[in-house]
Amino acid sequence: MNLETVVILAAGEGTRMKSATPKVLHSISGRTLVGHVLHAVSGLSAKQVRVVVGAGREKVEAHIAEIAPHAVTVFQEKRGGTGHATQLALVGLKPTGTILILAGDTPLLTSTSLTHLLEHHHAGGFTASVMTALHPDPTGYGRIIRADDDSLARIVEERDADESEKEIIEVNSGVYAFDAAKLAGAIGKLKTENSQGELYLTDVIEILRNEGGTIAPVLIDDFFEILGVNDRVQLAESAALLRDRINEDLMREGVTIVDPLSTWVDSTAKIERDVILMPGTAITGTTTVASGAVVGPRSTLHNCTVGESARVLESHCTEAIIGASVNVGPFTFLRAGTKLLTGSKAGAFVEMKNATLGEGSKVPHLSYVGDAVIGEGSNIGAATIFVNYDGVEKHYTVVGDHVRIGSDSMLVAPVTIGDGAYTAAGSVITEDVPPGAIGVGRAKQRNVIGWVLRKRPGTKSAEAASRHSSDEQKG
Ligand code: UD1
Ligand code: CA
Numbered sequence: 001m002n003l004e005t006v007v008i009l010a011a012g013e014g015t016r017m018k019s020a021t022p023k024v025l026h027s028i029s030g031r032t033l034v035g036h037v038l039h040a041v042s043g044l045s046a047k048q049v050r051v052v053v054g055a056g057r058e059k060v061e062a063h064i065a066e067i068a069p070h071a072v073t074v075f076q077e078k079r080g081g082t083g084h085a086t087q088l089a090l091v092g093l094k095p096t097g098t099i100l101i102l103a104g105d106t107p108l109l110t111s112t113s114l115t116h117l118l119e120h121h122h123a124g125g126f127t128a129s130v131m132t133a134l135h136p137d138p139t140g141y142g143r144i145i146r147a148d149d150d151s152l153a154r155i156v157e158e159r160d161a162d163e164s165e166k167e168i169i170e171v172n173s174g175v176y177a178f179d180a181a182k183l184a185g186a187i188g189k190l191k192t193e194n195s196q197g198e199l200y201l202t203d204v205i206e207i208l209r210n211e212g213g214t215i216a217p218v219l220i221d222d223f224f225e226i227l228g229v230n231d232r233v234q235l236a237e238s239a240a241l242l243r244d245r246i247n248e249d250l251m252r253e254g255v256t257i258v259d260p261l262s263t264w265v266d267s268t269a270k271i272e273r274d275v276i277l278m279p280g281t282a283i284t285g286t287t288t289v290a291s292g293a294v295v296g297p298r299s300t301l302h303n304c305t306v307g308e309s310a311r312v313l314e315s316h317c318t319e320a321i322i323g324a325s326v327n328v329g330p331f332t333f334l335r336a337g338t339k340l341l342t343g344s345k346a347g348a349f350v351e352m353k354n355a356t357l358g359e360g361s362k363v364p365h366l367s368y369v370g371d372a373v374i375g376e377g378s379n380i381g382a383a384t385i386f387v388n389y390d391g392v393e394k395h396y397t398v399v400g401d402h403v404r405i406g407s408d409s410m411l412v413a414p415v416t417i418g419d420g421a422y423t424a425a426g427s428v429i430t431e432d433v434p435p436g437a438i439g440v441g442r443a444k445q446r447n448v449i450g451w452v453l454r455k456r457p458g459t460k461s462a463e464a465a466s467r468h469s470s471d472e473q474k475g
Contacts, residue, residue: 003118004097004180006046007089009201010034010104011054011076016231022056023229024104025063028239029246030266030284033229034060036107038068039267043111044118046100050093052076052085081198082174083190086183095184098122101201102175105229107238108245109175113220120218121177127213128183128205130155131175133223140230141171142202144217152215155202159195170219172202173226182213242267263296290324299329307342320352341376355386358401371413372397381407381425388413400435410441 014023024034031039034051041049049071053060061073076085086101093099098121100114113131121129130152132144140158143165147153155172156165186207190199209215220226229235246267247260254273257263262279265271270288277283278296285303289295292309302318310322313329320334327345328334337354340346344357347364355369358376363369365382371394372386378399386397387410395413399405403417406425417423418435426442433439452465 002097002122003044003046003100004048005093005099006041006044006049007086007099007101008034008037008041008049008051008071008104009082009085009089009101009174010060011052011085012079012105013055014105014230017235018232022060025056025059026229026235028107028235029242029264030268031107032063032067033107034064034104035067036267037102037104037109038064038071040109040111040114041100041102042068044100044114047097048072050074050089051104052089054079054085079198081192081196082201083187083199083203086201086204087187087190087199090184090187093180093184095181097180099178099180099183100176101178103228106174106226107229108225108227108241109173110225113225114175116220117175117218118177120216124214124216126177126216127179127208128152129177129216129218130205131173131226132170132217132219133173133221133226134169134219135171135223135226136169138166138169138171142174143168144170144172146170146217150217152205152217153209154206157194157196157200157202170217171223171226173220174228175226176201179213182208182211186211258296304334371395372399372411374399375401375403375419377401378403378405380405381409383408384411385409386411386413 010024012023017023025032051064051071052074054076057075064071064073074089076088117129117131135141142155142157143161145153145156186204189207190203192199194200205215224241227238229238243264246265247257247263250265250271251257255271256276259279263277264282266284268286269283272289272291274291275289276294280298281296282300283289287301287304289306290308293306295301295312298314299312300316304317304320304322306322307324307326309324310326315329315332317334319336320338322328322340323342325343326340331349332346333351334346335353338352339356341357341359343360345362345364346352349366350363352369355372357363357374358378360376361374361378363380367380367384369386371388378401384405388394397411397413398416400417400419402420404422406423406427408426409423410428412428412430415429416432418433420436421433422438423429423433424438424440424442427439428441429439452461456462
């Protein structure tokens with residue numbers, strides 16, 4: 001298939017978004033709007049991709065350089081219409097082969113439909129092919145005016161349409177395949193005689209037809225695909241449609257999604273079969289979830305790796321590696337650099353960052369573990385804090401294998417707890433504990449006998465205490 005060039009028109013201001021962010025940089029399902037379009041065209045093996053940028057130029061260019069470094073950007077300084085944007089895109093372009101033109105604000109387009117358009121275009125040897133769809137509410141779209149032989153006569157914009165033309169529900173998707181040489185010949189002939197005083201790319205259809213060109217409308221089944229995003233309502237609608245599409249694909253591939261409406265999986269995430277996603281769960285970015293894992297309810301995994309048969313319950317995890325058969329949650333916060341090795345556990349109200357928890361080791365309750373390596377088979381008692389920050393710098397803690405950290409220990413970094421060592425509950429550990437030793441870092445307990453009767457006479461405590469013999473009171 002001789003697809004020479006793809007042009008993506010993305011210079012519009014997106015005024016209706018009412019945003020400091022350029023429209024095409026708004027994200028749904030883990031990709032920006034223009035990112036979805038670039039992704040859809042990436043499989044078409046075009047020789048070159050040009051993106052026309054304008055509003056928010058620097059931000060859009062930087063984003064495109066990051067996600068599609070092969071694409072070339074063309075700058076449209078002032079909005080002159082889709083025809084004007086196309087004129088700029090064609091400057092310096094060899095007019096050969098096929099050119100595909102589409103907008104940067106249609107995130108639901110699939111490469112399947114684009115391929116279908118191109119195949120149809122090439123098979124029929126058409127001058128131009130226009131992707132169209134039947135839209136139940138065509139308001140705002142250009143309408144497809146067909147000739148008697150069903151070929152495409154022209155496209156009329158909503159603002160320029162008369163009442164009977166507005167009744168037409170076949171709409172222009174804004175996706176076109178052109179014979180590049182014919183397009184190059186016609187694009188200079190556009191005029192601004194329309195309600196917006198702009199050069200409309202859509203007018204090139206009538207020009208080509210009048211010059212004897214053949215124009216094919218290519219009707220696709222699903223009008224969802226061509227939905228454009230012009231405001232935040234449409235942004236949310238497109239996001240929901242994409243969510244449904246992704247969830248349906250996953251379910252057909254063997255993933256259980258208990259409540260598809262409240263489960264949001266980015267198109268960039270990967271989930272293996274026999275994973276169970278519970279309600280209220282978001283799997284975003286480059287997260288991968290291996291077979292047999294159960295995630296949720298109400299959990300977020302961003303750029304995480306989840307191993308086979310792991311369990312993540314009511315938790316928020318970013319850039320964490322959660323190994324096979326690991327237990328996380330409920331109410332656990334795993335931050336960047338957390339590594340939970342096979343069979344380990346980060347339990348309720350535990351926060352971790354930049355820390356490795358060895359095989360089978362457990363941090364079951366109410367702890368902070370930062371900047372640490374913990375060996376295998378160790379247990380970190382409830383409410384232990386890895387004191388990693390001295391107010392200026394972060395320091396490291398090393399905990400060996402089969403260690404028992406007593407509840408409410410403070411491990412003041414830098415510090416090392418040797419293999420098989422213990423710390424006494426409530427200890428503030430500021431010095432290394434050698435292998436096999438117990439570190440006790442707390443004051444010895446003393447009881448002040450009779451204190452309550454002397455200092456709190458007449459209280460319920462004193463009354464309770466007075467039920468005991470004076471011998472007991474003396475200890
Ligand atoms: C356009 C089509 C309409 C079609 C609809 C499909 C025209 C005249 N109309 O209308 O027939 O049904 O798309 O969604 O083409 N852009 C530029 N530079 C400009 C103007 C626009 O780059 O000077 C870009 C925009 O950023 C956008 C795309 O072109 O990505 C389409 O522009 P937009 O203003 O959204 O056109 P519509 O009114 O939606
Ligand atoms: Ca649009």
